[in-house]
Amino acid sequence: QVQLVQSGSELKKPGASVKVSCKASGYTFTKFAMNWVRQAPGQGLEWMGGINTNTGNPTNAQGFTGRFVFSLDTSVTTAYLQISSLKAEDTAVYYCARRVINSYDYWGQGTLLTVSS
């Protein structure tokens, strides 16, 4: 069965970096793009962008450029989201989601990132 398993909660200080992982199993990893979605506390879903798992080509949404980097390690069927120069406003739950054509059929369980001094 298809599963996306994300790394655990993180507590970081402002200015630090974090790398969130999303381990995929149960399907051919390189056949579906992986996207990332942010949900700030009590807020809605924001599309951050994603990565073509076949070519490694990333696409960043407006507002998620520069500090936000999407990457892959196809040898371990894992996608990554790295955020640098963390700010308090980066505090959120981050989800990976498998894109099938134009929708997201499987989601990771979410990774809570807290940025606080």
Added chain:
Amino acid sequence: EIVLTQSPGTLSLSPGERATLSCRASQSVSSTSLAWYQQKPGQAPRLLIYGASSRATGIPDRFSGSGSGTDFTLTISRLEPEDFVVYYCQQYGSSTGTFGQGTKVEIK
């Protein structure tokens, strides 16, 4: 960037009633690109409808989607207790995606 506006923000209904949720796009969206998700507290979103009107695997037939162009609708024919949560529409096209701000369905 296509902006999706959902209405109403909150919908107050009773179990057994019909719910009609709206999603309006700032420009025309391909019907193949419009999806609906349900999110329960503390959980990841779940795909309900894709391609504007196709139910995802395992989704009960009380959920249905319709619409085209800039106006799309999610209908829940008879609300069950577990349906009183938040719903999002989403579009993906030209390598970019956006979500609506969500509609909360609450018990009246």
